[in-house]
Each structure stands twice: as structure tokens, then as C-alpha cells.
Amino acid sequence: MPGGVWRFGMARYNAKESEKYWQAEWDRRGAFRTPEDSARPKCYVLEMFPYPSGSIHMGHARNYTMGDVIARFRRAQGFNVLHPMGWDAFGLPAENAAREKKVDPREWTYANIATMRAQLKLMGLAIDWEREFATCDPEYYRHQQKLFLDFFEAGLVYRSEADVNWDPVDQTVLANEQVIDGKGWRSGAPVERRKLSQWFFRITSFSEELLAGLDTLERWPEKVRLMQKNWIGKSEGLRFSFDLSDGRALDVFSTRPDTLFGASFVALSPDHPLTEELAKKDAKLAAFVAECRRTGTAEEAIEKAEKLGYDTGLKAVHPFDAGWELPVVVANFVLMGYGTGAIFGCPAHDQRDLDFARKYKLPVLPVVVPDGADPKTFTVGDEAYTGPGHLANSRFLDGLEVDAAKAEAAKRIEAMGKGTRTTNYRLRDWLVSRQRPWGCPIPMVHCAKCGVVPARESDLPIRLPDKIAFDVRGNPLAHHPSWKHTACPACGGPAERETDTLDTFVDSSWYFARFTDTKAETPVSTDAVDYWLPVDQYIGGIEHAILHLLYSRFFTRAMKKTGYVKLDEPFAGLFTQGMVCHETYRGQNGGWLLPDEIEKRDNKAYLKGSDTEVIVGPSEKMSKSRKNVVAPETIIEIFGADTIRWFMLSDTPPERDLEWTDEGAEGCWRFVQRIHRLVTETVGLPAPGTAMGDVSGAGLELRRATHRAIAAVTDDLAALRFNRAVARVYELANAIGSADAGVDGAVRREALEALVLLIGPMMPHLAESCWRTLGHQTLVAETPWPKADAALVRADVLKMGVQVNGKLRGTIEVAPDAAEDAVKASALALDGVVRALDGKTPKRVIVVPRRIVNIVA
RNA sequence: GCGGGCGUGGCGGAACUGGUAGACGCGCUGGAUUCAAAAUCCAGUUCUGGUGACAGAGUGUCGGUUCGAUUCCGACCGCCCGCACCA
Secondary structure (H helix, E strand, O other): OOOOOOOOOOOOOOHHHHHHHHHHHHHHHOOOOOOOOOOOOEEEEEEOOOOOOOOOOHHHHHHHHHHHHHHHHHHHOOOEEEOOOOEOOOOHHHHHHHHHHOOOHHHHHHHHHHHHHHHHHHOOOOOOHHHOOEOOOHHHHHHHHHHHHHHHHOOOEEEEEEEEEEEOOOOEEEOHHHEEOOEEOOOOOEOEEEEEEEEEEOHHHHHHHHHHHHHHOOEOOHHHHHHHHHHHOOEEEEEEEEEEOOOOEEEEEEOOHHHHHHOOEEEEOOOOHHHHHHHHHOHHHHHHHHHHHHHOOOHHHHHHOOOOEEEEEEEEEEOOEEEEEEEEEEEOOOOOOOOOOEEEEOHHHOHHHHHHHHHOOOOOOOOEEOOOOOOOOOOOOOOOOOOOOEEOOOHHHOOOEHHHHHHHHHHHHHHOOOEEEEEEOOOOOEEOEEOOOOOOEOOEEEEOOOEEEEOOHHHOOOOOOOOOOOOOOOOHHHHOOOOOEEEOOOOOOEEEEOOOEEOHHHHOOOHHHHOOOOOOOOOOOHHHHHHHOOEOEEEEEHHHOOHHHHHHHHHHHHHHHOOOOOOOOOEOEEEEEOOEEEEEEEOOOOOEEOHHHEEEEOOEEEEOOOOOEOEEEEEEEOOOOOOOOOOHHHHHHHHOHHHHHHHHHOOOOOOOOEEOOHHHHHHHHHHHHHHHHHHHHOOOOOOOOOOOOOOOHHHHHHHHHHHHHHHHHHHHHHOOOHHHHHHHHHHHHHHHHOOOOOOOHHHHHHHHHHHHHHHOOOOHHHHHHHHHHOOOOOOHHHOOOOOOOHHHHOOOOEEEEEEEOOEEEEEEEEOOOOOHHHHHHHHHOOHHHHHHHOOOOOOEEEEEOOOEEEEEO
């Protein structure tokens, strides 16, 4: 009923009607359009945009509620707030749906978006919907293709060979999640690692900058910065060569040249060029390599696999001893992508090398001995020693500390001309090619005459074809009858389009910049990004701690290099929220059951409407596979959006996992009703703005409670401690509810108005309706945030604990500025203290002002 | 396997920079109101012993630093996240 009449004093708060009314009212007044051209400070609040899977789940509800609270809070504090929403719309699920349900991925995706947009709108989010876009909109990916061409021009894009998971039966490339126990998820055939020529972004050209930039991200969680730091994996080491028995030299990289005298083998990656060469003449080696390639490309799988090796028969000469030969093996745990793809193995001081040496009965000689241990007797069992210590069994390195030994070994190798000290990074270049039909086409053309040629900018966007056939093997784009055929942009002759599409991480690496001006004719408009970026508060799941955030940081630097932005770091503030969990239920036959299918009686769970008991399992992340899901839509239908929002903010700290319970939701619903009652049932309030006279006694107590709540909630919301803000709101509501009947009306009004404004960002519909009931014609959404009076926040009496030998024996009440001697005296006079001292004289009395007294007896 | 995190009553959690452990909510118990139920209101609720005042124990486990440790350090146990083609 937009524009209708708001009815006062309903006995019970009708959330459904109220929410509909206020959502329409916000819409009508354009309350959440992004303010521009103003002298006020800006605040860009962004939540990680969703994949349009088909429905909003609790994780979304939690994420978007938090962002919405910040957006509304900052708006009330006088910021220009940008709070947009969009869709991360390319990706595998649409292809799976297309294959399984014979639907068009585009239609499927946009239908999902429509459903989810409607669900999000029910939550009453303060979002500027005029800026919405989906990454599968040609209007978006057209600009992404332009960025790709600019990056190519700037030398940030190149083509190279890379491994993929190859399903030999389906003749298709598989994603890691489509490889289950080394087999293709559809065909069941053992997966092979295969090389393809693919596109890369040169993210490693920013390795050092991406690492150094982490130190500037003060409002990022420490754990995320640490994870990124480890991911980039900067290490100082030595790159040097072994002379091989066949006259060749083999380059290896090591961060531990100090352990060279503990070496017992040299190992090559199965993908090392030398391995491939040797395998041509050694059928057994070729078979071994093929076996290694069955692991797929996932690093986890490779590292978890049993350590296997194959002796090539070649020997490597120890660089410090021409008479010392080490066997050269091919080992499945040596990664081609790191260092040189070849290592020397020192089993005593590296766990993987040790596992390998034990299996193949190779020598394990400790060369670093922890301080305090005897070099003659120190041995290594099943656990490699990686700690500090001094060198032993190492000739000229003996007695040196690890760092000194590293330096000495490196110096000698360098002097011999066999190697150089280098900095190595674990970070690899970003492989962006995907052999998938539902992604952003890579704007390149292959011409027999001219080679690989960039598409013309005037031809952008290179659109996906309208009809994609999914019942083919391999990449449907490559099999499309006409799509790939085009004219070469250079010579005009017949040529073929690149049929690879971009990794969907590319789509999400710059969407935050596009939101600042979604109408711009270029990828971004300079004025808009200069004004709005960086994002002031970014919120999303911890699962994105590394890849998405690192790629976005790279993209921002690449966009700086190509002249689009002036900054390096896209997200000034980052918050990673926890997951939403729920109990799991299984029937007698072991099958999972939906929470909807069970009911609880006397602490047991039964199949709804029966006496069949249900097995209650532990609380786990809500997932369709375990059926432990509760749909936000259902909860909104029953209780309304404010209830689910309040639940999402209550109790659990936002970075931790949250458990959904029906009882908790009912508690939130009761609190919604309680606030409504507090506001509607308080009689005799003076008109808004009425001044209050001198206030003392119960009135003063209520004023103190009000201003303490304002101060605490303000701090808590600014620090994203939503659960604490919620607790403070409960305290204020309790104080108002239990206030003495004689308290002045103007004091009550102040308390109620504060309560309503404080819940404004969290339960916006209820707040608007209470605000109207309190006689205001304005919107809470347009009302400034309340200010706490510092004089009322300060306490006039302090309660201090008094301990004897660290055990609490009583409390004393003192003035905040009480002298230490007076505090001491009243502490020693306490009954409990006298009893605990039992006549003994205190040795020492520690008084920590305003906090505690500890008497040491 | 490697990297990162978390662990406090029956449950979710609070405790700022090492200073009264359990704020606030859920649940439960008792009472008021009601023909009854829902809703609401009042009281209680870490555990053990005690009618009680009170005493003892207690923040995953074990040990350490300190006048004092949920907080700092070491080892261990359990759970969770990421590992480059899920998003």
C-alpha cells in the first residue's frame, strides 16, 4: 500500500504489512539512491556479489544483512554511501543445468537472477538497485574484453602451455571439483594431466608489490594477510646446477643450501623437460610418468599421494665433492611449477624428502643439530628436523648456525660459478583460459598467416553465440558450426576466434570498480573511480581469503598500469564472515532429512506427525547435500525480514560460524514484538522535541542507560561487533521496560527514540514504524545518528573487585578519583578479606586504579 | 601433505591493552495472569558440597611466565577454511 495511510497502535506488530509498506516508501522517496556531488565524505560498502544459483541462502542473508547495517549506519552518520548489488553470473552450474535439464544457460541464469533479486528485495536492503548488473551481460563483458586487450598491450597477458585435467572418455577438460578420486565425475574414467596452450595473466610481475601492499592493509584481518603472504611465498635461496653423469647440467633451487652435505638424492618433477626426454628412451619411466599424471592437477592430491620415485640411473655430482654421486630420481611430489622443477633431497631436514628416503631406503644424515643436542648421537626418526641449530657432518660448514651456513654454502657455489642466490616466489602466473562455453570470450583471433591477433576494439563485445549445443564432447564453443569463423583483424583473411573463455575469477576481479559508474562507455569512468574507490568496507566469506582477493589486488594494479585507476589496493577494509550452520538429521534408513520434515518433542526428534525417531547429527555448514537448510524466504514469510536480520546479527560474533535455530528465531520475533509494545504502550509522552527539566533519581538512571547504549552501539557498529550492539540494545530495552512509573515523559521519549534509531540499521522496517508511532513524519532512513552525552556515559561510582591471593573475596564501591590509600583501606576492611587473611599481615597490596585490588598474604 | 583459524554453563556467546569469568539472548525450573492455551509479566538458573552464610572447582588437555591468565608462551587433542579449473 504505497502512499497509503499508516495505522497507529496495532495490538500486534504486523511485520509483513509493515515491511511491504516501508519498502515501497523507501522506493518512492528514492531513499537509497547513491548521493553524488556533495561535500560529505564518501563510504563504499560492498558485499561479495552472489552466484545466481537459483535462491538466496542463509549465508547470503548473513552477508547482506551485515553490509546493510554498515551502509545504513554510515548513511545516518552523514556519509555519501555507495551500496550496490550485482551477479557473478558466469560459471559451471549454468552449464551443468544446460546439460542436465536441457535449458539455455542464459535463460537459466537470468531466471535465477529474477528470483533472487525478488528474494533480496524482501530483506529490505538499502541498495541502489539502479546500478545492478550481471557479469554475463554483454554490456559488462564487453569492457572486460577491452581490459584484456589493454593488459595484452601492456605485456601482462601471454600464451603458454599448462596442464589440465583431461577426461579421455568425455574428451573434455575437467575442473578440480569434477575430479573425484582421480576419476571424471561423469565418465568415471581415470583423469590424465595433459598440456594445452593457454592464456595467462602475468600476476608474478607484481609478486613483490602484492606482498609489500599487504602491510598497508590495516583494516584487513591479520589471518588473511598472513595467508596471502604465505601464498605468494617469497623465499630467498640458491639456484645452482648439478653436473650429471651424462655430461649435462641440472638446475635446482633450494632455500636450504646449508643442508647440502645431508643430500641423498636429486629429484626431478615428472613434468620436467629432462624427465620427458629420458622417458622417450625408457618405457618404464614413461609408464611411471603416466602413472603420476593420473593424480590430476590439484596440488592437494599430488601432495597427499604416496611418495613415489623412479631411479633414472643417472648420477649427479655433489657440487662440493667431485667424488660424491647422488642418484637422480623422478619423484611425484616435485612440482614443476615451483622453482626449477628439480630439487636435491635432504631427508633429515625436510619431511617429504624423509618420507621418500624411508620408502626407498636412502641415507638420512642429520646435518643440523638443535642446540643442546649432541651431534654424535642426534638422529632423525620419522620426523624431519626443520628447526634452528648448528651444522654438523658438513665439513667446512661444521659449527655454523643455519643462516651463516646458508650464506657460506651460497658464497662457495657462487665462487665456483655454479649458481646464484635468487629470490623465488611460490606464486604462479594466473591461468585464465577455460575450455567452457559459459564465460567471457577471450577477444583474440588465430590466423594461419598472422598468428595470434587481438580482436579489433570496434568488434567488441565478442558475444557468445545465441544457441549453444551441450550434447557434444569437448568445448561447445569450438564445435559451434559458425561462431569461431571470422576474418583476421590484421590481414582480413579467414581466421578462427579463440574458443577459450575467461576464468570467472576475472569477472569478479573488477566488478567493484564498475559499480562506481555502471553507465560508463569505458570500463570505468575516471571521476567515479577516483571518488568512490577504494571500497571502504568489503564483506564476504573466508573461503575467498586468497584467490579472489589476490586476483582483485592484481587487477587493480594492472588497471593502474593501463591508466584506469590511480590506486593499488581495491579494498581498504575487509571483513570475513563465518558460515551458517544447522543440525543435521537422518532417518532410520540413513538418508538425510530436511529440518522441515522433523519435529521435536521432549528433547528428541521425530519424523513429523509420527513416532519414528530421527538421528540428530552435529551442526554443519548448511548444504543441499546434507539437507540441513532453512530458506531465508520461509523465515521472512513467517516472521518477516527484521526477525531474520536480527537473528543474523545476534549472539555469534560475525567472523565465527553461526548456528541457525528455530528457537533463536522465535526469540528474535518476540523481541520485535516487545519493541513494538514498548513504543505503542507507553502513554503520556510529550510531543517530539519537548525539552526536559532537571532530571534525577530513576529518570537520571534511564538517561544514563540511554546514553551508555548510544555510545556502546555506535562503537560496536563501527567495529562490526554486531552481536555486542545487539546485547546493548537488549539492555536499553530492559532499562526502558523496567523504568519507574514516575519517570518524566520527555526522558522516556528520549530513551524510546534512541532505541528506535539504534535499531534503525538492524531492523529498519520496525524502526520506521515505531518512529511514525512516536509522532515523526520523517524516515529513520533520513534521520541522523543519535549522539551520546559524554557526561551521562561516565559512571559516578565504580565497583572494584577485591582479591586475596588472586581469589575474589568481595567488592567495594569507590569514587572514580578515589585516592589509593582510601581504596586500600576499604578493601582491607571487607568482611571477606578479614576472614581470608585469618589474622595474617598482607605482604603486599596491589591497587590497579578503577579495576582491581589484589592483597598478597 | 602444506598454509591459516577456532575451542568459555544445557546452547549461542560477553569479558576493552594481563585485572570481579559467564554481560545479553536461547532453553529450562518455579510463580502470576487465563475456563484453557498462546502471548505477557515476576523470580531463579556454571558445577560440587551446604537449609544457609559460605567453601571448593572451573574458560579443550597438560605444563610454564605473573601478585593475578579465557587473554601471554610451549606441547598435545578436536573441529573448520584454503591449496591455483566450485564460486
